[in-house]
Amino acid sequence: MEYDGTGYHGFQWQKGLPSIQKEVEKAISKFTGEKRRVISASRTDAGVHAKGQVVGFRTKSPLPVDNFVKGLNHYLPKDIAVKAAYRVSDAFRIRHDAVSREYSYSILNSPTRSPIIEGQAHHVANPLNIEAMNRASQTLIGEHDFASFVNGDGSWLKSTVRNVSRAEVEREGELVTFHMAANSFLPHQVRTTVGALIRVGLAKMKLDQFRSIIEARKPGTAGPTAPACGLCLDRVNYSVPLGEEAS
DSSP states (O other): OEEOGGGSSOSSOBTTBOOHHHHHHHHHHHHHSOOOOOEESSOOOTTOEESSOOEEOOOOOOSOTTHHHHHHHHHSOTTEEOOOOOOOOTTOOTTTTEEEEEEEEEEEESSSOOTTTBTTBEEEOSOOOHHHHHHHHHTTOEEEEOGGGOSSOOTTOSOOEEEEEEEEEEEETTEEEEEEEESOOOTTHHHHHHHHHHHHHTTSSOHHHHHHHHHHOOTTTTOOOOOGGGEEEEEEEESSOOSOOOO
């Protein structure tokens, strides 16, 4: 699924608040006549976008799988869309069977704001040093205890160890994009990481200070998170194909 998360309080259903899950379940009910609970591969937060969210549900509908793409899109609002549909085995676990997730964070690095991409990128007016940000990003790759990038005390988490396979910053004109891939992510991990990287890019933090944040393994050490508007779930990866793709 793809969605613009600007108008929603995250993916997960919340009483009295707009959510992606609520809209998807309403569309399923209208299309199939069934009330179904959906499960997502990643619970994106309020204001966070997605290009490759994976959502699953059970249905007794006899309709061909490819009908679900057009059918659900007919009932979904314009800022949410189904991109493909698959049939999977009953043994498939949409969240636990994912081997990695890929996120990107967009920064508009320009002296002036942009009404065109506002809501899709975080505006940073002062010039960012991309080389310095990339040097800091490389220290994230591999298996580390990322407790320092957790907000709060993190006591509810079973483990704060994660394996990062990609951490890279790119610039194309005024748009700076941070890419991060890992087996899974801690709550707000990417946004907290970006917040620290921006300080590196603005020369407000040195490389050894960034490295010391990782080594501290103490929740809250990384500092404030970057705004949700720049974050996008790009892809969820599985070790085996999901199944039959809709045409």
